[in-house]
Amino acid sequence: MSESLWQRLTGDVPRRALLALGGLLLLLLAAPFLLRLAPAGDYWLSLLILVVYFSYIGQAWNIMMGFAGQLSLGHALYLGLGGYVAAALYVNLGIGPWLGVFIAVAAAMLAGGLIGFLGFRFSLAGVYFALLTIAFAEFTRILFDHFTWVGGSGGLFLKVEADGSAFNLQGSPLLFYYVILALAAGAFVLCRFLLTSRLGHYWLAVREDPEAAQAAGIAVLRTKMLAVLISAGLTAVGGVWSAFYYKSLFPEAAFAMGRSIEVTLAPIIGGLGTLFGPILGSALLVGLGDLFTTLAEILANDYGVKAAGLKQIGYGIALLLIVMFRRDGVWPWLARRLGFERRPADDAGEGRP
Amino acid sequence: MSADPGQFVLTLLQAVAMGLLTGMVYGLMALGLSVIFGVMRVVNFAHGEMMVVGMYLAWLAFDRLGLDPLVSLPAVAAALFVFGYVLQRTVINPFIGLPEHMQFMLLLAVAILLVNACLAIFGPDTHGVQVDYMFDSFNVGPLVLDAVRVYAALVALLIAGLLWLFFTRTRSGKAIRAAADNHVGALVVGLDVKRLYALTFGVGAACVGAAGALMLLIVQVHPFLAIDYTLLAFVIVIVGGLGSMSGALAGGLLIGVSEAVAGVLLQPSLKSVFSFGLLILVLLLRPQGLLARRS
Known part of the structure; x- marks a missing residue:
């Protein structure tokens, strides 16, 4: 069984790609210890944590958009809901995050299921569906602003406790790094598994042509619902992680439109519908963000050029150039360069044709 | 809240009038979005x-x-x-x-x-x-x-x-x-x-x-007003019908009024609940009207 599963997951992947993947995983596992040797290692670790976090939630979002073709611009809803549920259960009722995460996931899946059902039942697609997801996220943001049990607009805070440990998800950045790395690796394998499954092929069929998929006998509504449920559930886990990592939640930030957009950046820049897209995309974006922060600091300190927004202008230009010249994302182009293309026998894999 | 119902109706009418006036400007903003999308x-x-x-x-x-x-x-x-x-x-x-x-x-x-x-x-x-x-x-x-x-x-x-x-x-x-x-x-x-x-x-x-x-x-x-206006313009054109010019103006008036009235009936911080609620309702209840405009 395990061998056939292994076969199924890796069957058509070139050996060099598998080796590179194994190398990357080893590198990421060892990274905190390697970074300790570098100057400002803590800072680099915090950046790496961000990269892994964004690649995880990007992977979750990608299931909906990249696999099933449903554009969600409201994923902050699932992040915020997940974070708020687990944090409120912990702060108000003393229920730990390892149990709370299941309730958080259930809540997010319920929300995702509701939005998905309402939207898909009426065959809402593209920008119309995207706006529905935004509207629900904004709606929830305003409700949480007035929801005093979770602190309202004043925010919800997780105290740093003396007896904090991995059991209540408190500890050093190292703990959070390995937790999010495990999640990201798990999501990667899960997505690969889903793509090779019958459901994965249904998703691609629905993405490419919903009417043809319907005609071929695929239960389109059910197929789309599964995408939104899985995506919302996985995203909520990221929300729980993020709530306990940052230790504070505000409706204005947790459910912000900007946060929803952040989720979409890495997979689109990296390569929609690909497994490596979200990883490469988040590495690129976090890297660029840091580069422009440093450049803005240099400008301010050495040249006396000080202005808010300079960093984001650089970021915006970089984003514009990537979108204009790598429309399908950076990964499909890089994969061709590296010779990680799928074996020609298989044509039902990930990625847009 | 005032106990005098006459006063309350007047306050509401006042809000509606203000909302209509602001709504015209909203409508013009949404018109731009609608023209670009429509073409x-x-x-x-x-x-x-x-x-x-x-x-x-x-x-x-x-x-x-x-x-x-x-x-x-x-x-x-x-x-x-x-x-x-x-x-x-x-x-x-x-x-x-x-x-x-x-x-x-x-x-x-x-x-x-x-x-x-x-x-x-x-x-x-x-x-x-x-x-x-x-x-x-x-x-x-x-x-x-x-x-x-x-x-x-x-x-x-x-x-x-x-x-x-x-x-x-x-x-x-x-x-x-x-x-x-x-x-x-x-x-x-x-x-x-x-x-x-x-x-x-x-x-x-x-x-x-x-x-x-x-x-x-x-x-x-x-x-930082920018993202709010982007959202607002979207809400208006969807409510009015994406790609329709008269729809954008009507949507602008409707959203302008709903914001102003919500400001009177609810706390001001809840005013966009009305607009987003309206958007969700329109998306769900009149999708055929919306989708009919798509090519």
Whole structure:
């Protein structure tokens, strides 16, 4: 069984790609210890944590958009809901995050299921569906602003406790790094598994042509619902992680439109519908963000050029150039360069044709 | 809340009147989005950012030259027309007909650039204009209407009328509508569709620029308004019918009124609950009306 599963997951992947993947995983596992040797290692670790976090939630979002073709611009809803549920259960009722995460996931899946059902039942697609997801996220943001049990607009805070440990998800950045790395690796394998499954092929069929998929006998509504449920559930886990990592939640930030957009950046820049897209995309974006922060600091300190927004202008230009010249994302182009293309026998894999 | 029901009704009527006036400006803003989408099927995710650029240009004209936003409005609209025209020609044109997420990402990058350019140039503080009629008002029956809102609404209506004339009476306007109705047909009869698209984006940008200049009479500008206006414009055009000009104006009035009334009935911080609730209802209950406009 395990061998056939292994076969199924890796069957058509070139050996060099598998080796590179194994190398990357080893590198990421060892990274905190390697970074300790570098100057400002803590800072680099915090950046790496961000990269892994964004690649995880990007992977979750990608299931909906990249696999099933449903554009969600409201994923902050699932992040915020997940974070708020687990944090409120912990702060108000003393229920730990390892149990709370299941309730958080259930809540997010319920929300995702509701939005998905309402939207898909009426065959809402593209920008119309995207706006529905935004509207629900904004709606929830305003409700949480007035929801005093979770602190309202004043925010919800997780105290740093003396007896904090991995059991209540408190500890050093190292703990959070390995937790999010495990999640990201798990999501990667899960997505690969889903793509090779019958459901994965249904998703691609629905993405490419919903009417043809319907005609071929695929239960389109059910197929789309599964995408939104899985995506919302996985995203909520990221929300729980993020709530306990940052230790504070505000409706204005947790459910912000900007946060929803952040989720979409890495997979689109990296390569929609690909497994490596979200990883490469988040590495690129976090890297660029840091580069422009440093450049803005240099400008301010050495040249006396000080202005808010300079960093984001650089970021915006970089984003514009990537979108204009790598429309399908950076990964499909890089994969061709590296010779990680799928074996020609298989044509039902990930990625847009 | 007042115990006197007559007083309450008056307060409500007052809010409705204010909402209608502000709603006209909202409508003009949404008109720009609707025109661009209706012709090119491009969803302008940088719309609120363009609105804020219009507001800043009007503020600049007031601050440096002492010009009333109503006076600088044609220049602001012209500046945004040029911006929109050039942006379409250089950046957006290759993305016409591509999947929505690519257009979204492209215009998101444009939005990030615009809003942060405003932030870098003008800083995060709010800026407003002080016109000498800012405290004037008109009494219409028992209602008191702010002069600034009345002027802004009238000018917005005038511009919408001009736009209607442009699309129904001029060669270019008719050609744009032809290209929107039948892209291939327009190419076959020899229309320069690329130029028409750039013209359309310019016209849409000019609309939102003009709306920005008008809005500056009513609210103060800061860079972070942009995303709210983008969302607001989307809500309005969806409620009114994406791609429909009269729908955008009607949607603007409806959202303007619903915000104002919600401000009276609920806490002010809950005012957008009405708009988003309306959006969700329209998306769910009248999807056939919305989807009928899609090609």
